[in-house]
Amino acid sequence: MIEVNDLVKTYGQVRALDGVSFSIRKGEIIGFLGPNGAGKTTTMRIITGYLRPDGGNAVVAGYDVASYPIEVKRRIGYLPEDNPLYMDMQVREYLEFIGEARGLEGSELKESMDRVSEIAGISGVLKRPVGELSRGYRQRVGLAQALLHDPDILILDEPTSGLDPSQIVEIRGLIKELGREKTVVVSTHILPEVSATSSRVIIINKGRIVAEGTIEELERKAEKGETLYAVFRDGRADLERELSSLDFVEDFQLVSVDGDEFKFAIKPRGDEDIREKLFDFAVEHNFKLLEIWRERATLEEVFLQLTTEE
């Protein structure tokens, strides 16, 4: 359904894409994953025909994007990054414009508008100016716009960014629902998003595809080895200083902070089980060790391994 061959795109000195290739089959829900600046948006802009690549090509539904942009654009519903909208238009007027520009008219246009308003849950705000809507509702308007012509392919660039947790859950549910009959590509740098919605993951870093496969495949492929997690209370500065001086710790990282509780990911030196040593260390220095557990590589770590190492 979507095929991308050796895409190259350079902005001035910055090489945003450096030979990106992948292919997506009909009906897949793809999580397009990468850290900030990896090239997700650039790739999506090329697929949707907004940007021209400097090298390589993209083929959508059998049409080369550069040669048949109109045919490609007809088949894609696109939610661009940051969901740009005309702020002084009413929601209804905006959808009318999009529909007319996509060749919908009369009763067909009206039915499409009813359908997407229902799906996106915006039936109640059709008369409101877009600029007066909350962020969540704007995002729904953006989605409704992408769905209006009932496209076979949906390209969504960070569709949940800036939403509150319950809105995120809703939008994810919606994407999953849509994925039953459509080919969907969702970009994100948030991992739970991928496991929640996607059937397959493509990971991009610094303009190159670094991995692709189902979530299980990627987890299995990851370097074996365990990470130790430990939660401490208070004394973060002392703790960090002492941890870095330990000879059985190769590396550690502060993963999250919850009030006065600090969660560290600790990488042992070698294959040794260091849980006991860590416990003794905490007792000896009077650190309040609350929890300690081991985990094997998760998608999160696969992602970090793939996108941080040189």
Next chain:
Amino acid sequence: MKGVRAVFRKEFRSYLQSSMGYIYLVVFLVLANWLFLRGFFIVNQLSFRSFFLLMPWLFLLFIPAITMRIWAEERKLGTIEILFTLPLKESQVLIGKFLASLAFLGISLLLTLPLPITGAFLGSPDVGQIVGGYLGALFLGAAYISIGTFASSLTDSQIVAFILGAIICFALFLVGENFVLVTLPPSIASVFRYLGLGSHFDSIARGVIDSRDVIYYLSVIWFFLYLSLRVVEDKR
């Protein structure tokens, strides 16, 4: 055609819905009426000629103000990405936008019609001159709009688009004016006279519709629309 119509409707609506659209319209009408009535009361005669002769100067502020948002706003909001992922050609979008501005200008000019109609009751105005004046204003306005559209395609700042548009219009108007031409050698002066936006306006406004003037305006319109098309295609 449907694509052009969709863009036209969106753009035209945005003129009539934004408060700015009305502010421009009111300012334009107040100034136009004032210019007309000033001639009427001071010189104590109905002179449509001086009314139309001041039109290019009025347009110099009015038209860049209505065209400045055309591309700059789409860039600023990011909606240009929506626009260019719709199944439309760039040229359809451009023409829809151009026609919407032209229609807004047309309405502004229509609303000045009470002036000549009042004049017809008060005296015996030259109908040919009035029709010619309006036609000339429309051609000149269309040329300014294409220049303003080009200026707007260069930037994402509406202010910059406004200033740039006004400067280009002003420069292109000025090169054909007499006080510039007298400083030039005659051979160059005649070229400049032809290039100037103003000289063509004068002859149409006098009621003389010469195909050379029409061709001149159509070329200017085409040239700047083409330039702005190139810019929006290349500058993403």
